[in-house]
Amino acid sequence: MPELPEVDHIVRYVRPRLVGRRITTLETPGGLPRGHDAPGTSPLKLVRGRTIRAVDRRAKLILLRLDQRTLVLHLKLTGKCWIRDADSAPAKSTRLRLVLDDGQALDVEDARKLGWFRLLEDEPLVAMLEKNGPEPLDPAFTLAFFRGLIAKKRGRLKPLLLDPTFVAGIGNIYADEVLFAAKLHPRRLASTLAPREVGALHRAIVTSLKRAVADRTEEVPDQTRVGSGARGASKHIKTRQVFQRAGEPCPRCGETILRTVVATRGTYLCPRCQPAPGPA
DNA sequence: ACATGCACCTGGGAGC
DNA sequence: TGCTCCCAGGTGCATG
Numbered sequence: 001m002p003e004l005p006e007v008d009h010i011v012r013y014v015r016p017r018l019v020g021r022r023i024t025t026l027e028t029p030g031g032l033p034r035g036h037d038a039p040g041t042s043p044l045k046l047v048r049g050r051t052i053r054a055v056d057r058r059a060k061l062i063l064l065r066l067d068q069r070t071l072v073l074h075l076k077l078t079g080k081c082w083i084r085d086a087d088s089a090p091a092k093s094t095r096l097r098l099v100l101d102d103g104q105a106l107d108v109e110d111a112r113k114l115g116w117f118r119l120l121e122d123e124p125l126v127a128m129l130e131k132n133g134p135e136p137l138d139p140a141f142t143l144a145f146f147r148g149l150i151a152k153k154r155g156r157l158k159p160l161l162l163d164p165t166f167v168a169g170i171g172n173i174y175a176d177e178v179l180f181a182a183k184l185h186p187r188r189l190a191s192t193l194a195p196r197e198v199g200a201l202h203r204a205i206v207t208s209l210k211r212a213v214a215d216r217t218e219e220v221p222d223q224t225r226v227g228s229g230a231r232g233a234s235k236h237i238k239t240r241q242v243f244q245r246a247g248e249p250c251p252r253c254g255e256t257i258l259r260t261v262v263a264t265r266g267t268y269l270c271p272r273c274q275p276a277p278g279p280a
Numbered sequence: 281a282c283a284t285g286c287a288c289c290t291g292g293g294a295g296c
Numbered sequence: 297t298g299c300t301c302c303c304a305g306g307t308g309c310a311t312g
Contacts, residue, residue, distance in 0.1 A: 003305060034288075060306075076306050078290080093290090112289045114306070155283055163283095164307065171305050243305090264285060266303080 002075050002223075004136070004169025005212035007060050009221040010081050014106060015055040017083045018064065022051045025099040029090045033113040043119045047071055047098065059132035059168035063125075070125050076114035080223040082107045133168045136205050137213070141167075146202040150190055157201075158186035159263040167205065173243045174212070176268045178204045180242045185274040186262045192277065215239050242268040 002010065026047055036044075050066040057063065062081070064071040075081070084090075086105040090097055096108040096117055108117065120128065134141055134149070149167075153160055160166055161175040170178065179186050181204035184197060193201070216222075241251050246259035250270035260267050 006305080074306085076289095077304065110289095111291060112304085114289060153282090159284075162306080173305050263283095 002060065002079070003171035003174050004057075004060065004209055005174075005216055006221065006223075007057055007062060007075065007169075008213050009216040010075075010223070011055055011057045011062055012216075013219065013221050014062075014081055014083060017104060018052045018055055018100070018106060020051065021100040021102060021104075022049065023047050023066075023098050024049070024101050027090070027097040027099065028095060029097060030092055030094040030109075031113075032095060033110065033116055036116070044117070046119055058129050059135070059164060060171075061129070061132075066119075069119050069121055071117060071119050072125065072128070073108060073117045074115050075108075075110065076112070076116075078112040079108060079110040079115035082109070082223075131165065133163070133165045136167050136169060136209055141206065143199060143202045146205075147195075147198055150193070150198055150201075153190040155190060156186065156262065157184055157188050157190060158265070158267060160190055161205075162263070162265065169209065170205070172265050172267075173240065174208055176243045177241055178208050179274060180268075180270060181208050183273050185276050186267050186269060188277050212239060242270060244268065 026044060046069065047066060050069070052064050052066060054065040055063065056065065060074065062073040062075070064073070073079070073081070078093075084097075084105050084107050086097075086099045086103050088105075090107055091109050093109045093111040094107050095110050095113070095115070096106075098106040100106070108115070134145070150160075153166070157179060158175055161170050161178060162172065176186070178201070182197070182200040184193075184201060242257050245257045246268060248257050249255070250257055250273060253270065253272050255270050255272040257268055258271055260269070
């Protein structure tokens with residue numbers, strides 16, 4: 001489900017409710033994703049009795065810092081996090097419930113079971129985090145830095161933006177929003193960008209993500225869909241210029257927004273603002 | 281080394 | 297109501 005702004009929002013929501021709390025029990029009411037052992041036999045059992053010292057985000061990962069170790073959560077496409085009363089009935093798709101010493105619980109739900117969680121010591125944690133690309137909202141993500149990154153790339157822009165080792169945190173929604181903001185077609189080759197287009201792309205990445213983070217100010221994140229399913233839209237659809245808006249007018253020029261497929265992913269664009277590259 | 285496309289899962293909506 | 301088909305916001309890995 002979530003990309004950088006959504007994961008960031010979830011972290012801001014759970015952090016004050018988790019930091020300083022001790023985990024008393026670990027439950028897996030809806031069954032674990034593939035590859036996970038039962039908690040009684042896996043390293044996950046080691047979370048019991050530990051105190052949550054901090055909650056951080058890196059890329060789309062949620063990091064629950066415990067004593068000595070870190071519980072890493074990846075929500076993938078359909079993962080959600082809720083703070084619930086520990087007495088409440090868990091949702092059907094609850095993969096993990098961490099019961100806390102104040103009677104609350106952290107529920108991790110994931111209908112498609114694509115997400116995962118792992119308890120890691122510092123060394124493997126650092127190795128895992130290093131595989132992610134740079135954080136686009138970090139002050140170090142300057143235009144000069146970005147020029148160096150993209151100079152080595154030749155592929156099409158959409159799959160490049162979706163590559164988590166290129167830049168962290170961008171998914172299918174923000175890839176389309178970024179390319180629209182930069183007025184670049186998703187099939188443009190990175191190697192064909194003029195210097196001012198690289199500048200526009202850099203600016204679009206930073207401003208689109210910053211705005212999405214700043215928009216998410218409610219205390220409890222919107223992790224639901226209205227109308228739901230694949231075509232469902234969260235209430236933040238208002239902040240989207242093109243994504244899932246096929247058939248609607250472009251907010252910039254009024255041309256009809258198109259849906260197409262690029263690198264197997266549904267892709268939305270304005271054909272006038274984002275002219276297609278030549279056949280070559 | 282780099283680019284591409286599919287596999288991994290399940291569920292919801294549309295159309296018949 | 298109950299099919300069947302299509303779609304889904306991520307990423308690791310096999311394949312060119």
